[in-house]
Amino acid sequence: MKALVTGAGGFVGNHVARVLLEAGHEVLALLLPREPRTNLEGLDVEIAIGDVTDRASLVSAMRDVDAVFHLAAIYALWLRDTERMWRVNVDGTRNVLELARERGLRVVHTSSIARFGGQGRGARATEASPFRLGLTGDPYSISKNAAHELAVRAAEAGDDVVIAAPCGPIGPGDVAPTPTGKLLLACLSMPVVTVTDSTTNFIDVRDVALGHLRAYERGRAGDVFLLGHRDLRLGELARIALRTLGHAHRPVIEVPRSLAHAAGHAAVAMTSITGRTPLLTPAAARIADVGLAADASHAIAALELPCTPIETSIADAMTWFDAHGYMRRAA
Numbered sequence: 001m002k003a004l005v006t007g008a009g010g011f012v013g014n015h016v017a018r019v020l021l022e023a024g025h026e027v028l029a030l031l032l033p034r035e036p037r038t039n040l041e042g043l044d045v046e047i048a049i050g051d052v053t054d055r056a057s058l059v060s061a062m063r064d065v066d067a068v069f070h071l072a073a074i075y076a077l078w079l080r081d082t083e084r085m086w087r088v089n090v091d092g093t094r095n096v097l098e099l100a101r102e103r104g105l106r107v108v109h110t111s112s113i114a115r116f117g118g119q120g121r122g123a124r125a126t127e128a129s130p131f132r133l134g135l136t137g138d139p140y141s142i143s144k145n146a147a148h149e150l151a152v153r154a155a156e157a158g159d160d161v162v163i164a165a166p167c168g169p170i171g172p173g174d175v176a177p178t179p180t181g182k183l184l185l186a187c188l189s190m191p192v193v194t195v196t197d198s199t200t201n202f203i204d205v206r207d208v209a210l211g212h213l214r215a216y217e218r219g220r221a222g223d224v225f226l227l228g229h230r231d232l233r234l235g236e237l238a239r240i241a242l243r244t245l246g247h248a249h250r251p252v253i254e255v256p257r258s259l260a261h262a263a264g265h266a267a268v269a270m271t272s273i274t275g276r277t278p279l280l281t282p283a284a285a286r287i288a289d290v291g292l293a294a295d296a297s298h299a300i301a302a303l304e305l306p307c308t309p310i311e312t313s314i315a316d317a318m319t320w321f322d323a324h325g326y327m328r329r330a331a
Contacts, residue, residue, distance in 0.1 A: 002026040004065040006052055006096065007072035011174045011181075012110065012166060014039035015209035016069050021045070023213060030061050030072065038324070039173045052092030058099050069212060070096045071110045073147075075140060075178060076277070082139040089143035090150070097154045097161065104160070108216045109151040111165035113201060114141035116226060117292035121199075124231070124295040127165075127224045132290065138283035155222035162219035164212050167228035167294050170313040171205035172320035179284075183234070184317055187241040187250075188327055195234035196280065197254040198288035201296065202237065203229040204308035214303040228296030229307045234288075237310075244315050260285040 003020050007013035008029030017027045017040065027045040030052075031037065037047075050057025052072045062068065072092060074085045093109065100107045116125035118132035118141075133141035148163065155161040174181035180202070187193050211227040219225065232240075235254040242248050264285040271277070299305050321327050 001066045002028060002064065003067045003069055004028045004030060004048070004061050005069045005071065006030045006092075007070075007110075008045070009035050009037060009039050009175070010071060011039075011176065011178060012169055012205055012208055012212075013069075013071040014043075014173050015171075015205050016071060016212050017043060017045055019206075019209045019213045020069075028061060028065055030057075036175065039175055052095055053087050055095050055099065058095055062099055062103055062105065066105065067216060068096060068100050068105050068107045069110075069216070070107055073110070073144070075176075085139050086143050086146075089140075090146045093147040093150050097150060097159065100161075101154065101159050106160040106162070106216065107151075107154075108212050108219075109147075109161055109163050110212070111148040111151065111163050111224070112141075112144040113165060113167040113226070113228065113292050113294055114138070114144045115148045115165060117201075117294060118287060118290040119293075120290050123291075124201075124293045125226065126295050127226050127298055133287060136283045136286035136290075138287060141283075141287070152222070152224075158221075160221045162215045162221065163224040164208075164215045165224060165226045166208045166211075167201035167203050167226070167296065168292070169205035169208050170202050170310065170317055172316050173205065174317060174320070177321075177326065180237075181317065181321070183238065184241045184314065185321060185326055187238055187247065188245060191250065193238045193242065193250060193252045194255055195238050195252065196260045196285065196288040197233075197235075197257060198291050199231050199233050200237075200292040201228040201231050201294035202310055202313070203227060203296070204306075204310070204313040207306045207308050211299060211303055211305050214305070218303060225299040225303060226294055226296050227299050227305065228294045230310050231293045232310065237314075240311055241314050241318070244311070244318055257285070257289055260288055
């Protein structure tokens with residue numbers, strides 16, 4: 001099989017490319033013009049330059065492939081141009097699904113815990129959970145829900161679409177880095193680590209990638225697999241990271257919800273002065289209120305999804321950050 005991987009240079013996408021290669025498949029990696037190839041160094045992949053919002057480039061990329069792993073998306077807590085997030089996450093998904101339908105290709109669409117999470121404190125999301133995070137006003141969650149519904153409707157219309165929905169990935173190759181990666185790096189520089197009082201389900205990014213491959217191999221059209229492993233309070237995640245860094249003595253403070261909301265508004269206001277992306281937003285604080293806990297037992301059983309210890313995932317993430325200069329910049 002030859003597979004097109006959109007978003008192949010990204011955190012999850014490069015690991016999907018790796019597991020495909022390890023399984024003996026060919027990979028055509030779709031990259032944006034001038035996109036860094038750090039995560040693909042040393043991999044025997046063919047490169048296609050394109051953009052999921054550019055149908056012509058997708059037509060060219062899909063010409064000689066047998067399947068599509070669609071991971072290209074913008075994942076951010078905050079963007080000045082939220083319309084760009086919609087164009088990539090939603091319109092880009094529509095382009096991929098429509099062109100794959102024309103060629104009769106199987107698509108593994110990458111959804112998100114954002115589609116299923118937010119069921120309330122003490123509740124765990126499953127593949128049957130309704131969308132709850134729209135009330136938070138979070139543009140990413142709203143866009144990923146819209147893209148997810150496009151994939152569901154395509155499968156209902158008879159297209160060969162399987163959906164993989166990762167929880168919070170941790171591990172090497174977090175090139176952006178993701179909000180979770182930024183938290184891990186913050187543990188290096190903050191004398192007192194502050195996190196929101198919330199719970200999220202985390203999983204090793206390499207297990208997420210294997211879940212995508214097994215969804216392709218074992219899933220039926222319309223199947224949805226929530227790829228997760230372990231629910232962790234963010235304070236516990238920070239403490240594991242601090243132990244990994246040899247800074248177990250540093251205190252971790254879980255910010256009460258009322259303060260988190262105020263801090264989110266303040267952080268966004270500061271962007272006009274600093275120009276830096278805020279670590280917390282009002283929408284993120286509202287998501288923290290309802291949590292992103294998840295029950296991934298269906299995918300663990302159906303896909304024989306591995307459950308790499310989160311401690312290993314964090315250690316490997318920090319090793320990668322160190323090797324690529326992130327820790328020097330964060331210190």
